[in-house]
Amino acid sequence: MSGHGGAPKGIGTRLVQAIALVVTFATLYAATRLTPEIENELGTVAAIGFLLLAGTLMSELLETIGLPHLSGYLLAGIVGGPHLLHLVDHHTVDRLTPVNTLALSLIALGGGAELRVDTLRQVAKSLRYATIVQSSFVMVVMAGVFIAVSPYLPFVANIGVVPLVGTALLWGVLSISRSPSACMGILAQTRAKGPVATFSLAFIMLSDVVVVLLLAVAMMIARPMITGVGGFSMRDVEALGHELVGSIAFGTTLGLVLAAYLRLVGKQLLLVLLAIGFGLSDFLRYVHVDPTLAFLTAGFVVQNLTAQGPKLVHAIEQRGGMVFVVFFATAGAHLNLPLLKQLWPFALTLCGMRAFSTWIAARMASRWADDVPMLKRWSWSSLVSQAGFALGLSQVIARAFPTIGDGFRDLAIAAVAINEMIGPILFKLALDRAGEAHDEATQVQRTSLAPPPPAEV
Amino acid sequence: MSGVAVLLGLLIVAYVGSMLVGGRTIRGFGLPSGAEYLVLGVVVGPNVLGILPRSMVRSFEPIFVCAAAWLALIVGLSYFVVGHRRVKLGRALVGILLAALVGAAVAAALWFALGKLNLLAGYPRLELALGAGFVGCETTRHTVRWVVERHGASGPLSDWLADMARSSALVPVLGLGVLFALAPDSPLTAFTIQARLGTTAGLGVLMGLVAVVLLGREFRRDESWGILLGTSVLAAGIAARVGLAAVATLFVMGLTIAVVSPHRLDIKMMVQPTEKPVLLPVVLVAGACVDFTAMPKIWLLVAVALGARLLAELVRGVFLIALLPAARPAGPSIGIGMASTGAISLALAFTLHVRLPGPAGNAVLVLAAAGILLGELIGPAMLRRSLERAGETHAVDAIEPAPLSLARPAFSHHAGDDEHQSPFSEPPRSS
Numbered sequence: 063m064s065g066h067g068g069a070p071k072g073i074g075t076r077l078v079q080a081i082a083l084v085v086t087f088a089t090l091y092a093a094t095r096l097t098p099e100i101e102n103e104l105g106t107v108a109a110i111g112f113l114l115l116a117g118t119l120m121s122e123l124l125e126t127i128g129l130p131h132l133s134g135y136l137l138a139g140i141v142g143g144p145h146l147l148h149l150v151d152h153h154t155v156d157r158l159t160p161v162n163t164l165a166l167s168l169i170a171l172g173g174g175a176e177l178r179v180d181t182l183r184q185v186a187k188s189l190r191y192a193t194i195v196q197s198s199f200v201m202v203v204m205a206g207v208f209i210a211v212s213p214y215l216p217f218v219a220n221i222g223v224v225p226l227v228g229t230a231l232l233w234g235v236l237s238i239s240r241s242p243s244a245c246m247g248i249l250a251q252t253r254a255k256g257p258v259a260t261f262s263l264a265f266i267m268l269s270d271v272v273v274v275l276l277l278a279v280a281m282m283i284a285r286p287m288i289t290g291v292g293g294f295s296m297r298d299v300e301a302l303g304h305e306l307v308g309s310i311a312f313g314t315t316l317g318l319v320l321a322a323y324l325r326l327v328g329k330q331l332l333l334v335l336l337a338i339g340f341g342l343s344d345f346l347r348y349v350h351v352d353p354t355l356a357f358l359t360a361g362f363v364v365q366n367l368t369a370q371g372p373k374l375v376h377a378i379e380q381r382g383g384m385v386f387v388v389f390f391a392t393a394g395a396h397l398n399l400p401l402l403k404q405l406w407p408f409a410l411t412l413c414g415m416r417a418f419s420t421w422i423a424a425r426m427a428s429r430w431a432d433d434v435p436m437l438k439r440w441s442w443s444s445l446v447s448q449a450g451f452a453l454g455l456s457q458v459i460a461r462a463f464p465t466i467g468d469g470f471r472d473l474a475i476a477a478v479a480i481n482e483m484i485g486p487i488l489f490k491l492a493l494d495r496a497g498e499a500h501d502e503a504t505q506v507q508r509t510s511l512a513p514p515p516p517a518e519v
Numbered sequence: 520m521s522g523v524a525v526l527l528g529l530l531i532v533a534y535v536g537s538m539l540v541g542g543r544t545i546r547g548f549g550l551p552s553g554a555e556y557l558v559l560g561v562v563v564g565p566n567v568l569g570i571l572p573r574s575m576v577r578s579f580e581p582i583f584v585c586a587a588a589w590l591a592l593i594v595g596l597s598y599f600v601v602g603h604r605r606v607k608l609g610r611a612l613v614g615i616l617l618a619a620l621v622g623a624a625v626a627a628a629l630w631f632a633l634g635k636l637n638l639l640a641g642y643p644r645l646e647l648a649l650g651a652g653f654v655g656c657e658t659t660r661h662t663v664r665w666v667v668e669r670h671g672a673s674g675p676l677s678d679w680l681a682d683m684a685r686s687s688a689l690v691p692v693l694g695l696g697v698l699f700a701l702a703p704d705s706p707l708t709a710f711t712i713q714a715r716l717g718t719t720a721g722l723g724v725l726m727g728l729v730a731v732v733l734l735g736r737e738f739r740r741d742e743s744w745g746i747l748l749g750t751s752v753l754a755a756g757i758a759a760r761v762g763l764a765a766v767a768t769l770f771v772m773g774l775t776i777a778v779v780s781p782h783r784l785d786i787k788m789m790v791q792p793t794e795k796p797v798l799l800p801v802v803l804v805a806g807a808c809v810d811f812t813a814m815p816k817i818w819l820l821v822a823v824a825l826g827a828r829l830l831a832e833l834v835r836g837v838f839l840i841a842l843l844p845a846a847r848p849a850g851p852s853i854g855i856g857m858a859s860t861g862a863i864s865l866a867l868a869f870t871l872h873v874r875l876p877g878p879a880g881n882a883v884l885v886l887a888a889a890g891i892l893l894g895e896l897i898g899p900a901m902l903r904r905s906l907e908r909a910g911e912t913h914a915v916d917a918i919e920p921a922p923l924s925l926a927r928p929a930f931s932h933h934a935g936d937d938e939h940q941s942p943f944s945e946p947p948r949s950s
Contacts (some may be wrong), residue, residue: 082729088727093757097706107585114617115749118742119733332829333534333796341527384745 077124083119086112087235089143090149106157109150114384116142117500121387130490132247135387136483139394150395156277158392163341165389168448170241170354171338172378175265175371176249185261188431192265192441195273195427195479196420197238203419204412210296211408217469221288228287229466232459235280237416239273240266241485242354244447247386248489249381252308254501256498257437258446262444262489267358270451271306274352276394278302279454281462288463309352316342320360321368331377354451393449393482402476407470409476420445436496443492445486448478532556532803533796554895556799557865557888560806564824571807580761580873587866588755588765589865593794594688594771594863596787601660606682613630614683617838618656620691626652628827629820631758636816642703643879646871650883653694654868655890658684661860662894666912669794674911676845680902682858688863689770696767702875705762712791716764722766723768724755727775734782743782743789769782802862805869809888813881820882821889826893828890832858849905856902859894860887893918 092110112137121134182189186344208230208420214216220228278299310441316338323477338357348355365371402409424442433441456474460467493499563570599606630648633639639647661665663681666672699705700715707715707865730750734743753773755765777783811817840846846853868887906912 078735082733085725089722089757090753093761096709097761105756105760106704107581108753108760109752111749111751111756114745116754118745118749331532337527337530341530384748385747474616488741 064107069497071122073143075518076123079122080121082114083123086116086119087147087149090142094149098282099351105151106154106456109154109158110161110388112142112149113139113395117387117391119512126492128490130248130486131251132244132390132486134418135390136394136397142268142391143395143397143399144309145397145399151350155395157393158388160340161385161388161392162450163343164241164336165385166243167339167343167353168335168378168382169246170357171335171361173242173246173263173339174317174358174363174377175365175375175378176246176263177267177365178371179259183265185474188428188433188437188441189264189268191431192261192424193268193272193432195423196265196269196445198424199258199426200238200416200419201231201234201276203234204416205230207412207415207419208233211411215469215473217466217473221466225288225290225466227445229470231279231280231284231287232463232470233412235273236452236455236459237279238269238276239452240269241447241451241482242266242270243386243389243449243451244482244486245444245489247390248444248486250383250386252490252493252499254493254498255502256493256496257434257491258440258443258496259498261441265441266444266489268435270354270358273451273455274306274355275302275374277458278331281459285462287508288466294313301382305350305352306355309346309355310359311511312346312351313356316356316361317360317367320374321370324364324370324373324488328373332381335377335381368504385487388487397479397482398472398475399438399479401472402479405473405476407472411479413480413484416477417442417484419444436498437507440492440496443507444485444489446481446488448481452478452481501510521878525579528571529579529800529803532800535799546639554891556802556862557806557891560803561809561882561888563803564807564809566809566811567643571804573808573810576804576807576889583801584759584870584873585752585755586801587870588758588769589751589797590794590801590866591766592751592769593790594692595770595775596783596790597779598685598774598776600787601678601681602664603687604678606685610679610682611686613842614686614879615689617683617835618687620838621828621835622652622656622694624652624831624834625655625824625827628823632823634821636819638814638816638820639879640925642701642774643877645701646698646875647820647879647882649694649698649869650871650879651886653698654692654864654871654883654887655824655828655860657691657860657864658857658898659859659894660684660688660861661861662856662859662902663899665899666906670906670912671914672903672906673908674906675720675843676849676909677911678904679839679846680845680853682908684727684857686787692764692767692770693866695871696764698871699762699764699767701763701876704875707761707763717765718761719758719767720870721770721772722758722763723773724775726750726768727772728779730772731776731780734780734786743786745913747786747790758891762874764850764870764874766867794903798862798866801813801869803868805865805872805884805887805947808869808872809884811885813885814878817882818886821886824886825889825893828858828893829855845909845911846905848885849909853905853909854899854906856898858901859898862891865891 086427090108093108116138117135120138121131124137125131139150142154144150144155148227192405205227209226212230218226221229245262248254251264252259255486294362320334320338324331327489343353356481362376364374388395421442423443425438428438428441453475456471456478460471490499536918560571562568565571565573567866626648629646630652632646633647660681663677663684667677667681692695700719702713705715707718710718727750730746733746751772754768758765758768776786780786814820828887832854833851834854835857836846836849836851839853840849840851865884865887868884872884874880898918903912
């Protein structure tokens, strides 16, 4: 997920990359066809190599038509995944979970470190309005849309009005979740700087916390509506409070320890990041602390309370790139294409309405906050992406409400699949149009549009 | 012990390894063979403390197979270079032939011993004999480097020995490729043995060429890591999946890059610092997997293998003094100085143990561990004495040569060599 910076690449390089991509696919295809019955751990090793190489090459090739690298990683995973070429099977995708854990922790750490208090102050007003409007308006609209399409959704078609409203409320909360990983991925590639980039990063990182809170409240309200038993319980709120306070407290401590390490030792950061990503994530889950929020806080503390922020950001950018390629390519392989094929009309309707309501909400919030014109026009673009966070929420909901769980989760997977593919493209396009992207492809376009240098005398 | 705790422990070992490679104090620490980590592995393994149970190690086996293959890639990449200079072809050929001779002697001795003792028959017998031969014929390049750095050795004999040690790695790595191709349970049932061998090497060449063409136009560090790791992990994974030797495939891949790529020095300098951080956890885990009850009369087999090796090393010494006038003052015992087996051999034995589990694979691991310990006890001391006799050691304080791994190659024309960073290297300090 590096910026892949440097000099522009010619057609010869692209041709070589295309041939290498074909060789990569062909080699693994031959191996899987020669030994089709073997699905062991060693296949996981081959899958990691394949996803890394194919993802990198695909992203390079898609860059030529202006698509973000992230789309390339996803496409490599989709094509090589269990539903198309079957080079990476379901078991392998499941076995790659530790890579996802590592990637998510790096994303949260890096995301926190990108949030600077001074830049947050600049967009504080925009953030305030956007958070309120996006969270309320989009949630209500999407709950309404869900009720409108419910007659066509088998899992809620005949459950009655009250359970339907409860389910719609949960769908509304799911709809306001965003993708920090997609946002970070696009920003890392484009090296974008400007109001749209700053607002997007700050909003999406903060919205994580808002969505976690809203989901807890929504589940509390929806539980008696869907299950018909029990009432409102403050135990959920208490548990949530503990988790939030614990996460922030642990994140602050981790941030200070990390800053001290960076200051006093500052070596072998790859191994330190691996230890944090693999070791601490599991430990935090064990003690009921949210790893994402804890790492986000840690990154924020390092950036804003110490002088070690740039070092941490650089370390994550340099060392996390390959992890992110595998992470997104695995997400592509994970996309349930048959389910998407089955549910696409409803999923597309819901996604279309979500994007539209997000756009409306962004326009309203920008007008009230009196944003700069560029933010008024493009602030919505980063909010379309959904990925692992939304899927995680759908799993939580499915477990909590078994009567609607499977259907709800399937619809969520289909909708997230669409948002996952379209969202990054929209955000990259917006950054390009807003003139905030500084990646290679944008530089090439700018160079070609620039006036010719004065002739030497 | 949980998997996460094991992983964290291994990361700490890798951390120590990366510190060892990163400092300029390398001459003060560590044994040339990495035997201390082997012993640590035995101690934390089920034989002594039981902190690292075998079942836990088994769940991490794919990672370590991949790590062993990565080490083979590094060996392949740096196969033609010793420190500042290229390996001479004649010396390399002699090194390969003499390593093959030692390996053949060990294999033959074990083959007959196994027959006499009625311990194994058929492929397991071949596997044990050949496997022990292959993991017992290499001379670790670190032992020569160790003596050179600690005792300031220099001269024609030192250069010969360094070149021979470097080239000897070819025999065990490719030998393991042959052994895997011969395995009766190979998933590639439709392939002949020759075709399996061809696939082992062909896959390495193919992925090496893919890496070369992708890195060919311009060398960008960020992309280079993705490409190099992607191609190598893919090659290792495919080879392992179809039952072939991933170490041999990646060794060939490294050789291909070293021969074809115009950026071979950049790539070598990029991956070289990863050797110790990868190697030490592999050695530790291999140590934990050593099973002293692998088969009956294992200690007799150890004695046979080590005895055969020492005899073969003496023969190697005789060949050397016949071939090289500079070696004559050192006497045949110079061969014993070449008896230090490296951690690479242990990694190969571990790979064999994973691919072909059973008494033979376990026994090969025991023999490799015993070979390392014996080599560590006698190899460096004998080598130092031989070089003293040959008049090639000097007072080290007067010379203070830079460690080979840290010195810039004399034939490097890349002004920005120092800027090439591995994932283990440090980011620039912020102002």
